[in-house]
Amino acid sequence: MTPQSQFVLLAPVAPGRERGLRELLLRMNSAPGMADPANAVLPFGQFERLHFARLAVLDDPTLGDIEAHGIPRPNVPVYLAFAGSCDGSADECLAELARRADTGLRLIFTHCDGFDGQGDLLAWMRARQCPIAANYINWVGRTVRQVKEESALRRALAAQVPRVPLASAADAQRRWQELVDFVNLEVSAGRLALTTPDPTPLAWQTAKLVHLIAIPIVGLVALPLLLVLSPLLILVLRMKEDNDPEICPRLDPAALLELQQLEDHDVTNQYTALGSVKPGLFRRWLVSGLLVLINYTCRHIFTCGFLARVQTIHFAFWAFVDDKRRMVFTSNYDGGHEAYMDDFINKVAWGLNLVFSNGIGWPRTRWLIARGARIENKFKYYQRRHQLPTQVWYKAYPDLALIDLKHNHRIREGLELARMTDGQALAWLQLL
Amino acid sequence: MSEAGPVELDDVQGLVRFAYKHLTEASFLLLRVNDAAAARAWLAQAPITTAAKVDPLPQTALQVAFTSAGLGALEVAAELRQGFALEFVAGMASDAARARRLGDVGANDARYWQWGAGERVPHVAVLLYATAGRLTAWQEEIETQCAAGFVRIACLPTSDLQGVEPFGFVDGISQPDVDWERKRPVRDQDQLDYSNSSCLGEFLLGYPNEYGLYTPRPLIDPRRDRGALLPRAEDDPDQSDLGRNGCYLVLRQLRQDVAGFWREIDRQAAGDADLRERLAAAMVGRKKNGDALEVLGGGPGDGGAGTASSARLDSKPNSQLNAFTYQADPHGQRCPLGAHIRRANPRNADLPPGEPGVLSRLWRTLGFDAAALDEDLVASTRFHRLLRRGRKYGAVASSTLSATTPNADVGLYFICLAANITRQFEFVQSAWLMGSKFAGLTGESDPLLGHRRPGPGGSPSDAFSIPQADAPDRRLSGLPQFVTVVGGAYFFLPGIRALRYLATAR
Numbered sequence: 008m009t010p011q012s013q014f015v016l017l018a019p020v021a022p023g024r025e026r027g028l029r030e031l032l033l034r035m036n037s038a039p040g041m042a043d044p045a046n047a048v049l050p051f052g053q054f055e056r057l058h059f060a061r062l063a064v065l066d067d068p069t070l071g072d073i074e075a076h077g078i079p080r081p082n083v084p085v086y087l088a089f090a091g092s093c094d095g096s097a098d099e100c101l102a103e104l105a106r107r108a109d110t111g112l113r114l115i116f117t118h119c120d121g122f123d124g125q126g127d128l129l130a131w132m133r134a135r136q137c138p139i140a141a142n143y144i145n146w147v148g149r150t151v152r153q154v155k156e157e158s159a160l161r162r163a164l165a166a167q168v169p170r171v172p173l174a175s176a177a178d179a180q181r182r183w184q185e186l187v188d189f190v191n192l193e194v195s196a197g198r199l200a201l202t203t204p205d206p207t208p209l210a211w212q213t214a215k216l217v218h219l220i221a222i223p224i225v226g227l228v229a230l231p232l233l234l235v236l237s238p239l240l241i242l243v244l245r246m247k248e249d250n251d252p253e254i255c256p257r258l259d260p261a262a263l264l265e266l267q268q269l270e271d272h273d274v275t276n277q278y279t280a281l282g283s284v285k286p287g288l289f290r291r292w293l294v295s296g297l298l299v300l301i302n303y304t305c306r307h308i309f310t311c312g313f314l315a316r317v318q319t320i321h322f323a324f325w326a327f328v329d330d331k332r333r334m335v336f337t338s339n340y341d342g343g344h345e346a347y348m349d350d351f352i353n354k355v356a357w358g359l360n361l362v363f364s365n366g367i368g369w370p371r372t373r374w375l376i377a378r379g380a381r382i383e384n385k386f387k388y389y390q391r392r393h394q395l396p397t398q399v400w401y402k403a404y405p406d407l408a409l410i411d412l413k414h415n416h417r418i419r420e421g422l423e424l425a426r427m428t429d430g431q432a433l434a435w436l437q438l439l
Numbered sequence: 440m441s442e443a444g445p446v447e448l449d450d451v452q453g454l455v456r457f458a459y460k461h462l463t464e465a466s467f468l469l470l471r472v473n474d475a476a477a478a479r480a481w482l483a484q485a486p487i488t489t490a491a492k493v494d495p496l497p498q499t500a501l502q503v504a505f506t507s508a509g510l511g512a513l514e515v516a517a518e519l520r521q522g523f524a525l526e527f528v529a530g531m532a533s534d535a536a537r538a539r540r541l542g543d544v545g546a547n548d549a550r551y552w553q554w555g556a557g558e559r560v561p562h563v564a565v566l567l568y569a570t571a572g573r574l575t576a577w578q579e580e581i582e583t584q585c586a587a588g589f590v591r592i593a594c595l596p597t598s599d600l601q602g603v604e605p606f607g608f609v610d611g612i613s614q615p616d617v618d619w620e621r622k623r624p625v626r627d628q629d630q631l632d633y634s635n636s637s638c639l640g641e642f643l644l645g646y647p648n649e650y651g652l653y654t655p656r657p658l659i660d661p662r663r664d665r666g667a668l669l670p671r672a673e674d675d676p677d678q679s680d681l682g683r684n685g686c687y688l689v690l691r692q693l694r695q696d697v698a699g700f701w702r703e704i705d706r707q708a709a710g711d712a713d714l715r716e717r718l719a720a721a722m723v724g725r726k727k728n729g730d731a732l733e734v735l736g737g738g739p740g741d742g743g744a745g746t747a748s749s750a751r752l753d754s755k756p757n758s759q760l761n762a763f764t765y766q767a768d769p770h771g772q773r774c775p776l777g778a779h780i781r782r783a784n785p786r787n788a789d790l791p792p793g794e795p796g797v798l799s800r801l802w803r804t805l806g807f808d809a810a811a812l813d814e815d816l817v818a819s820t821r822f823h824r825l826l827r828r829g830r831k832y833g834a835v836a837s838s839t840l841s842a843t844t845p846n847a848d849v850g851l852y853f854i855c856l857a858a859n860i861t862r863q864f865e866f867v868q869s870a871w872l873m874g875s876k877f878a879g880l881t882g883e884s885d886p887l888l889g890h891r892r893p894g895p896g897g898s899p900s901d902a903f904s905i906p907q908a909d910a911p912d913r914r915l916s917g918l919p920q921f922v923t924v925v926g927g928a929y930f931f932l933p934g935i936r937a938l939r940y941l942a943t944a945r
Contacts, residue, residue, distance in 0.1 A: 041895075165914075172910045257655070260525055267536035271869075273895050274876055313806040316815055343540055345861055346870040353789060353819040381627050383650050383862075405896030408876040410816065436911045437770070 008148035008207040011058070013324050014097035015335070016135040018119035019084035020064065028087065028118035032062055032398040040269030040277075042401040048111035051401040054103060056094040058151055059277075059322055059339045062115070062399040063088045067281045067333070068262075069393060072367045075252040076286050083329050087119055088279070089132075090337055092322040094150040101136075105129040140295075140334075141302035143323040147310040148204070149412065151403045156200050157415035158407060160190065161439070163199055164418060168439040179432035187422055201419065215306065222303050243289055244375060251285060254368030255385035258392060265396055270344055274408045275321065277400040278338045278347070280393045282366040284331060291331055294365035298325055301362065312413055316354035319347065319409060325362065334366065341408040348387055356380035366393075414438060443621045446639065446646075447670070448491040450684045450934045454502045454566065454828055455643060455856055456490035456619065458611070462500055463599040464574035465830050467690070467852065468582070469554055469561035470589035472512035478563075478588030479513060482942035485584070487935055488568075499577045500568040503938065504688045504930035506530065509562030515941055519681065522657025523931060526860045527687055531927045532556040540865060542873040542890050547924040553692065554593045554926040561592060564690060564930050571599075593926075595692065595852060597830035605695045605835045605849040606719075606887070606921075609729035612760050613784055615824040617642055627651040629789040630821060631800075633764050637824050644858050645673060645683030645934075649821050654858045656682025668940045681941075684934025686856045688828075689864045692926035693888075694850040697835060700887075700921045707915050718915070721905045722886035724778030732774040733781075734763050766792055769814050771906040776878045779887045782871045784820060785878070791815040816878050823866050825855040850922070860929055875900045888922050 020028060037043035042060070044052025051060055065086040074080060093100040105112060105128045112132070116122040122131060167189055173179055193199040233240070270276050284290055305314070314320055323338035340347045351359055360379035364372040370386050372379035380386040421427070421435035453459070472478045488500035505513070507528045510520050520528060531537070532549035543549055549556035565585070569577045582591070604610040615637040623638050625647040640648035644656045658678035661667070672680035701719075708715040720726045724733070764786040768774060774781055791811035793799045803811045833849030857863035871877055872885040875894065883889070883902040891901035901919075904912040933941060 038895075168911050170911050170913055172907065257521075258525060260529060263525065264529075264534060264536065268534070270536060271539040309806070313812055315806040316804065316812070316818075317806075318812060318816065341876060342874065343869050345540075345866055346874075349819070349822065349862065349866065353822065354815075378627075381650065383652060384655050406894035406898035407896070408881075410876055410879045411881050414879065414881070433909070437906065439911045 008204050009094045009150050010147055010208070010211050011092060011094055011144045011149070011322075012097040012100070013090065013092045013139055013142055013144075013322060014101060015088055015090040015137050015139065015324065015326055015337070016132055017065070017086040017088050017137050017328060017335075018116060018122070018135045020087050021118055021120045021122075024118040025064065025066075025085060028115070029064060029398065031115065031118070032064075035062075035399050038272050040397060040400055041272045042399045044401065048114060049104075049108050050111075052403075053107065054093075054100075056100060056103070056151060057401070058092040058094070058154075058403050060091040060399075060401040061088070061277055061279065061337065061397045063090075063279045063395055063397045065279075065281050065328075065335065065395055067283075067395070069254075069282060069368070072254050073283050073286065075254060076367065078286055081283075081329070081332065083333070084120070086328070087115070088335065089115075090324075092144070092339070094152075097136075098133075101132055102129055105132060137326050137328065137335075139324045139326050140298040141305060141325045143305045143309065143314055143320060143338075145314075145321050145409055146312055146412070146416075148207075149416070150204075152202055153204070154404050154407065154412055154415075156202060157419050158404065158411070160199055160201065160422075161411075161415045161418050163193060164190070165439050168436060173433070176429040176433070179429050179436055180427060183421070183427055183432040183435060190422055201422075218303070219307055222299065244293075245373075247285075247289065248364075248372050248375075251371070252368065253371055253385060255370055255388040256392070258388055263391060266391065266394055267344075269396055269400070273402060273405050275339055275341050275402055276344060276347070277397045278336075278340060278344075279395050279397045280336045280390065281328070281333060281395055282363075282368075282393045283333050284327075285365055285367050290365045294334070294362060295331065297361050297365075301325075312409070314355075315358055317350055319350065321409060339402065341410070348390060352380055352383060352386060356386075359386075443625070446619055446621065446643070447684060447934075449489045450670075450936055451490035451643065452502050452685075452932050452935070453488040453490045453500055454688075454932065455686060455826070456617075458828055459500055459568045460602075461496055461570065462498075462568035463571050465566070465568045465597040466574060466578055467595040467597070467830075468565040468567065468578075468591055469593040469595065470563045470565060470585070471592055472509065472562045472588060473590045474588050475512065475514050476588075478585070479942045481585045481588050482513075483939055485938075487938065489935060498570050498573055500566075501581060502566040502568075502932065504564045504566070504932040505941070506561060506563075506928050506930055508560050510931075510941065512562045513941065515944070519657050519659060519944075522655075522659070522681065524655070524687065524860055526865065527929045527931060530560060531689070531691075531929050532560070537865075540869040540873075542868065542884070542888070543924055543927075545890050545892050546920060547890055549927075552924070552926045555692075555928045559592055561928055563589065564688070564928075595832065597832050597852065598834060600831045600835065603727075604831055604851055605697050605833065606700050606723075607697075607835075608719075608723050608725060608727050610831075610851075611827060611829070612725070612729050613780065614761075615641070615826060617826065621646070625651045631788050631790055633766075633786045633788045633820060635761070637821065640858060641822075641824060641863070642686055642826050642856055642858055643683075644685050645670075645680050648858060654682075656680070656685075658682075663944065664940060666940075666943070668936050668943075670936065681933075681937050683937065685937050686858055686932050687860050687864075688930040688932040689853070689855045689857065689860060690926075690928055690930060691853040691924055692832075692850065693853050694848065694923045694925050696919075696921050696923070697847075697849055699919060703919055703921070718905075721775050721778060722903060724774045724780035729760055731760060731763055731780070732778070733765055733768060734760075736773060771878075772908050775903070775905045777880050777883055777886060777903060779872075779885055782874075782877055782885055783867060784824070785817045785871070787814075787818055787820050789819045789821075791818065813879075817871070823863055823871070825857060825863055825867060828854040828856060830854070850925075856932065880904065886918065889918070889920070891918060891920050 035046040035048050065088050071080045117124045319341040321339040325336050357376035360372045360376050364379050370379050370382040418438050567578050616635045618639050627650050638649050640646035653674040658672050661679045664679045669679035670683050672678045704719050725731050790803050791814040793803050793811050802808050830852050875884050882899050884900050886903045893899050903915045906912050
């Protein structure tokens with residue numbers, strides 16, 4: 008099994024170069040915000056291990072919000088973010104990108120501070136890589152190649168399966184066997200491919216196991232102290248929750264439209280948001296701890312198709328920026344933005360509150376998980392206001408949603424079984 | 440927050456409470472303001488029919504609604520207009536992004552619309568209703584009254600098809616049960632069972648919605664309301680509430696290709712008369728007489744053919760028509776997952792079904808119940824309900840159903856009322872009806888409304904699958920487009936006091 012990784016690098020845009028950068032990014036697209044997979048600058052489609060990628064200029068219009076906490080607006084750069092989700096390690100992916108898209112990447116990064124167009128591109132990119140605080144992967148082990156092969160498999164089978172009612176219950180097994188034979192024939196003729204997964208890298212397995220054990224141990228060690236402090240911590244939390252300012256003004260229609268113009272070209276959409284963490288050590292430690300916890304659950308629990316009740320997020324991550332004063336969140340999700348946000352409110356408002364209520368201006372929460380995102384309009388204004396246009400976004404498998412990927416994989420699993428009961432065979436046929 | 444007082448029914452336009460079914464004649468005038476002063480003078484005293492019950496029933500009714508452009512033309516101050524919902528201010532045909540969401544692409548593109556885009560965005564919709572034989576005189580009377588202030592850009596005549604839409608199916612059966620008594624508790628709590636009841640605030644502005652919150656709307660400084668015409672906002676008594684007792688009205692003219700629809704069904708049924716009825720019923724989710732496939736049981740393959748004329752809707756028990764959910768049919772073997780009525784109203788609760796008890800609930804909330812997850816692709820229907828007030832237009836000859844007559848201009852004026860256009864109308868239209876992945880389906884959108892255009896990767900959207908108990912789905916493919924959008928706009932249907940305020944305030 009090949010595990011997936013994500014990377015993000017942030018490079019400050021050089022003074023006076025932002026406009027040129029934006030023009031360059033525009034040229035990489037075939038529709039607003041949608042990367043042309045074969046664009047001359049960075050032909051994403053040539054990178055077979057790349058699931059998603061994005062380039063976004065992070066110019067945060069909400070920087071001044073911190074003034075509501077009595078702190079002056081910080082002087083931070085506008086960053087260019089380059090993020091991706093890939094099969095295998097992020098480092099290998101970056102190396103491949105640097106090797107095969109050297110000219111294009113250099114062209115992009117000449118718009119950034121500290122890049123002279125010469126020198127070691129890979130080393131320069133690595134130096135700007137930003138650690139990911141919490142990493143979500145919908146299905147650990149599912150590669151781009153697998154997605155494409157299983158999609159072709161389903162198409163072939165759906166065209167082949169007889170759709171007339173079964174003659175008898177046992178007929179299901181016969182039809183299944185016929186389709187198994189059909190696929191084997193197609194595979195040997197080279198019309199279908201079903202590549203066997205690579206062995207799981209030992210280093211990855213070891214690191215995962217260590218993480219699985221180490222985090223609870225650290226937690227256990229810290230637990231007594233946390234328990235002793237908990238009355239005080241809860242008191243501080245509740246006081247802060249009741250007093251922190253809410254900043255959820257009505258949206259600027261032009262800014263909203265700018266975001267919407269980049270959406271709904273495919274069944275999947277992108278989301279990039281940036282915000283400032285509330286000032287003070289309490290929030291800084293709280294959000295750091297919670298992201299460790301979320302990262303832990305994403306690495307060990309939510310690894311096969313769902314993040315709590317949400318089944319429509321392909322990849323997402325949280326990363327701290329500017330010494331944890333700011334946080335960036337990105338995701339790739341199925342469906343329209345409104346449906347995504349309604350899912351959040353109706354299914355996992357508690358989960359959003361856990362993390363994002365540590366951001367400046369979040370709708371008022373209680374006990375860290377209640378209210379907050381349930382305050383529908385304030386939440387919707389807030390999240391749109393913090394969203395930034397993703398100038399270039401790439402997805403390796405247009406038209407395919409996670410539900411398709413799950414479905415297609417079930418079909419393949421059924422194909423690879425040695426035997427089936429009548430009921431299993433019928434259920435499998437009904438997947439087609 | 441002040442006490443939950445009774446609703447001032449005489450401040451609400453009647454259409455919110457009544458469909459005016461006894462007023463079988465109707466026409467909708469789409470007007471543009473050409474003399475703001477004269478227009479305002481008429482609006483200040485127009486004889487609007489209210490939601491208060493009268494005895495005997497009215498013989499005529501008049502309702503008035505405004506687009507955002509209309510409020511501008513009436514010289515309503517910009518800062519007042521900016522208090523309305525963003526999607527209302529922008530308008531239905533505002534931009535390509537909204538068009539993608541609503542499916543207004545291809546043949547539905549606003550550039551082909553008869554009205555609703557560019558210079559043909561109406562300012563005011565005047566909805567006229569009358570008992571049989573009275574409409575002509577009523578319309579003349581109103582048009583004479585408002586002639587000084589407006590020019591008419593379109594008159595949308597309706598026809599009384601006795602509750603049957605042009606494809607031949609009884610229509611308008613499912614409606615939310617609006618809590619006019621304000622009995623539903625105002626709180627934010629997960630609902631574990633589907634209920635057809637909706638908080639008043641889902642439809643009328645100024646009242647709490649299903650989240651227990653007041654939907655944003657224009658609230659104004661009482662000093663701007665010198666005549667003290669407007670009520671105070673319940674959630675902010677220092678402000679006057681311009682939205683209270685008003686709602687948004689979505690109007691879309693949908694042309695139905697009746698001959699094309701039945702021709703395609705005939706093609707798919709290959710001459711099998713029984714199959715023809717069953718396929719059509721599977722697409723709709725109901726038989727022609729309105730019976731829900733979900734209630735009839737069996738599969739869409741098992742139900743007998745119904746005809747609209749053979750059964751009177753009124754005599755049907757509600758259980759057969761509307762009091763059901765799809766909980767016992769998660770795979771769509773009775774009513775296909777993609778059937779029109781299932782997409783438009785999936786009738787589910789806030790959590791997928793499971794065992795009772797706190798532990799099971801926690802388990803489902805965290806996503807650990809695999810079976811529940813499979814049924815959780817669509818959830819929380821209660822936030823996406825529409826109050827429908829549509830009317831039909833054009834004449835459908837019974838011979839049309841044989842698919843041989845040329846296609847006449849017939850269809851539906853889809854009208855729905857909502858407090859939040861985005862969360863209600865636009866959500867249902869984009870995520871559920873147009874959505875090509877609704878409930879885990881793929882390659883298909885609404886069997887009646889779909890525009891059939893492929894996705895960016897070339898995947899088709901013109902199929903329709905009918906799950907079967909003992910075989911893979913029956914799959915219809917290559918469906919043509921049956922319904923074309925030919926006009927549309929977002930309106931605000933104000934409360935009576937708000938209307939008078941808009942007509943007089945500067």
